[in-house]
Amino acid sequence: MTNTRSSVTDDRIPVIVGVGEIADHPKELTAGLEPLALLEVAVRRAGEDAGAPLLNEVDSLDVVNFLSWRYRDPEQLLATRLGITPSHCFYGPVGGESPIRFLHEAAQRIARGEAKVAVVCGAEAQSTATKAERAKVTLPWTPFAHDVPEPKRGAAFQKPLAVTLGVFRPITVYPLYEAATAAHWGQTPREALAESGELWARFSQTAATNPQSWMKREVTADEITTPSPDNRLIAWPYTKLMVANPTVNMGAAVLMTSLARAREAGIADDRLIHIHGGASAEEPRDYLIRDQFYQSHPQNAVLEAVLDMVGGDGKAFDAIELYSCFPVVPKMARRTLGLGPDVQPTVTGGLTFHGAPLNTYMTHATCAMVRKLRNGARLGLLYGQGGFVTKHHALVLSRDAPRETLSQDSSVQAKADRRRGEVPEFVSEASGNGKVESFTVIYSPRGEVDHGVVMLRTPDNKRTLARVPAGDSATLRQLTDMDRTPVGSRGEIVSAADGILEWRAS
Numbered sequence: 001m002t003n004t005r006s007s008v009t010d011d012r013i014p015v016i017v018g019v020g021e022i023a024d025h026p027k028e029l030t031a032g033l034e035p036l037a038l039l040e041v042a043v044r045r046a047g048e049d050a051g052a053p054l055l056n057e058v059d060s061l062d063v064v065n066f067l068s069w070r071y072r073d074p075e076q077l078l079a080t081r082l083g084i085t086p087s088h089c090f091y092g093p094v095g096g097e098s099p100i101r102f103l104h105e106a107a108q109r110i111a112r113g114e115a116k117v118a119v120v121c122g123a124e125a126q127s128t129a130t131k132a133e134r135a136k137v138t139l140p141w142t143p144f145a146h147d148v149p150e151p152k153r154g155a156a157f158q159k160p161l162a163v164t165l166g167v168f169r170p171i172t173v174y175p176l177y178e179a180a181t182a183a184h185w186g187q188t189p190r191e192a193l194a195e196s197g198e199l200w201a202r203f204s205q206t207a208a209t210n211p212q213s214w215m216k217r218e219v220t221a222d223e224i225t226t227p228s229p230d231n232r233l234i235a236w237p238y239t240k241l242m243v244a245n246p247t248v249n250m251g252a253a254v255l256m257t258s259l260a261r262a263r264e265a266g267i268a269d270d271r272l273i274h275i276h277g278g279a280s281a282e283e284p285r286d287y288l289i290r291d292q293f294y295q296s297h298p299q300n301a302v303l304e305a306v307l308d309m310v311g312g313d314g315k316a317f318d319a320i321e322l323y324s325c326f327p328v329v330p331k332m333a334r335r336t337l338g339l340g341p342d343v344q345p346t347v348t349g350g351l352t353f354h355g356a357p358l359n360t361y362m363t364h365a366t367c368a369m370v371r372k373l374r375n376g377a378r379l380g381l382l383y384g385q386g387g388f389v390t391k392h393h394a395l396v397l398s399r400d401a402p403r404e405t406l407s408q409d410s411s412v413q414a415k416a417d418r419r420r421g422e423v424p425e426f427v428s429e430a431s432g433n434g435k436v437e438s439f440t441v442i443y444s445p446r447g448e449v450d451h452g453v454v455m456l457r458t459p460d461n462k463r464t465l466a467r468v469p470a471g472d473s474a475t476l477r478q479l480t481d482m483d484r485t486p487v488g489s490r491g492e493i494v495s496a497a498d499g500i501l502e503w504r505a506s
Contacts, residue, residue: 008405010260014107014118016273016397017054017262018255019367020045021212023355024125025249032128034141035066036074038251039123040081046119046255052265054257060088060115062102064122064360065095065151068129072145078121088115092359094151095386096323097393099362100278103254104395104410107275110258111406117261122360123251130247157285161428161465164500165453166442171243172235173388174326175440176455177293181328183487184294185335190482193237195341196327197221200242200352203324207349212364214248214355227447236441236452236480244325244356252363254370259401273370276402278395279305281416287388288463291421293438293455296332299385301416302392303336306381309396314338318377321365323385324350333383347372347380359386366397373399424463432459434466434493434503436486439479441468452479454486454503456493466493466503475505 020042026032033041047055061084063075071077075091088109092098099122106118132139158168166172182192201221207213224241227233231240257265262272281298283290291297310316314337322330322345334343348354348368351361362384369380380397393410434456441452452468452475468475479486491505 008402010263011258012111012113012405013259013401014110014256014275014406015259015262016254016256016275016370017052017267017271018046018048018050019253019370020047020049021250021252021364021367023212023214023248023250026128029128029131029135029137030140032125032139032249034139035069035123035125035251036071036077036081036142038125038249039063039078039121039253042123042251042253043082043119043121046253050255050267051271052267054117054255054265055082056084057117058082058084058119059086060106060109060118061086061090062106062120063091064099064102064120064363065092066122066124066360067358068124068126069141070145070148070150071142072148077142094153094359095391096325096359096361097384097386097391098359099366100382100384100393100395101280103275103366104278104393106256107406108408110256112408116257118256119253120363121251121253122357122363124246124357124360125249126358127247127249159286159288159426162288165465165467167440167453167465170325170388171238172440172442172453173287174328175235175238176438177389178237178326178328179440179485179487180293180438181295181332183485188483189237189485193225193482194221195331196242197225198341199327199330199345200224200350202344203346203350204353206346207353210349210354210368213349213353214245214250215353219353232447233443235443238326241352242327244351246356246358248355248357250355250357250364252360252367254363254366271374273373274398274401275406276396276398277309277407278393278410279412280393280410281413282392283390285387285390287390288426289423291423296389296392297419298392298413298416299332299389300336301412301419302394303333303383305412306394306396307337310379316379317381318379319347319369319372320344320381320383321346321348321362321369322383323362324352325356325385329385329389369397373397424457424461427458427462427464428501430458430462430464430493430501431495432493433490434458434464435490436488437463439486441476441479449476452476454479456503458493464493464501466501467496468503472504475503478505
């Protein structure tokens with residue numbers, strides 16, 4: 001990319017001019033900052049980072065959805081704290097991709113001339129909130145808005161049988177993709193786990209050098225993948241050190257304006273980060289009505305779109321952030337990008353080690369990417385994902401100015417939809433010989449098997465879910481065999497006394 005531009009005016013070129021973060025480790029429980037306060041600190045730090053008095057000009061404010069505390073109109077409460085009255089003032093829905101989407105949309109508003117200065121921010125205080133609840137301590141925070149409905153997520157979008165069997169939460173659904181992708185790629189479970197461990201170790205190495213990380217300790221691949229009392233299995237094959245850590249207190253903010261306004265404010269060009277474009281697409285929220293689980297058509301379409309922006313070569317990116325709620329996500333993404341197993345997947349540290357302030361991790365990733373680009377990298381990729389491999393959004397950032405006006409069309413949904421294969425009918429009643437499409441094993445907090453869950457194709461090629469009881473040691477051994485995947489194997493579908501389908505290995 002070069003600085004040569006045509007048909008782009010400086011007042012329509014969006015640039016990131018400031019980033020701000022906070023990781024709150026209170027010495028006293030009641031001194032912990034509430035999410036609204038973390039938001040304010042992060043935004044003011046972004047203003048300080050810009051080195052120009054732009055916060056009083058903010059006319060576009062997006063607040064990432066938070067779950068550790070509930071407010072009525074938090075975006076308006078934040079605007080009041082900041083002393084601003086933005087014409088666009090929005091509090092978003094649940095989704096790990098939402099910070100990237102908000103950044104993209106804010107940049108598009110600047111490119112249309114509808115906004116001059118924009119802020120995207122998010123925060124969580126789950127660590128303090130959880131500790132206070134356990135200790136029965138009342139926090140001196142804005143009163144919890146009990147009359148504000150909790151946002152829909154998880155079970156609200158899934159079939160009753162999935163909820164009954166416990167496969168309606170991220171930790172129990174992502175393993176279904178983990179098993180299916182490994183089998184599709186020709187990996188044994190042992191090989192797939194080794195790839196996950198090496199990848200996660202790189203996340204931990206980056207987190208250890210990031211001053212904002214919650215956990216600043218390098219962890220080896222073996223430590224990550226080996227179950228222990230401090231690293232219990234949660235859902236096969238994922239241990240505690242392979243899942244996101246939401247018990248953090250963190251806030252982050254990104255400040256944007258136009259290139260013209262940035263220069264007018266005296267901000268040096270080497271502090272400006274340009275938004276070159278991005279793409280978005282989604283899967284159905286009910287994961288059981290997808291065609292298969294060894295790839296994501298929306299993820300592929302989104303990542304292929306950003307590849308097209310840089311000449312079709314993933315190695316063109318000097319720095320990338322691949323969403324890291326569970327290992328299967330960056331493993332899928334790096335393959336679509338054409339990057340090898342030695343990929344450096346993060347500039348931030350990942351949701352396990354940096355910490356996962358729920359929906360807003362990618363706001364922190366943007367802050368880290370901006371610092372990386374300011375310090376010498378030229379081209380960066382931010383890829384965020386939400387739901388159960390459901391919502392996907394990617395954004396290309398660069399130190400160099402774009403050659404064309406930022407596109408207002410970021411959806412590649414039509415491309416993703418065209419690739420979708422036939423979706424099997426889902427049934428809750430079945431019998432006969434069932435073929436394993438994917439599976440997981442769910443463990444208790446004590447690390448003991450609770451039950452297994454298999455996704456099956458019935459003799460007439462319909463899809464169903466079935467339980468494997470903890471007492472069926474033979475079937476569980478087959479499911480957890482490290483040298484042979486059970487995907488594609490067959491067994492008997494029977495109906496248990498409680499009416500739930502069960503599966504027994506042949």
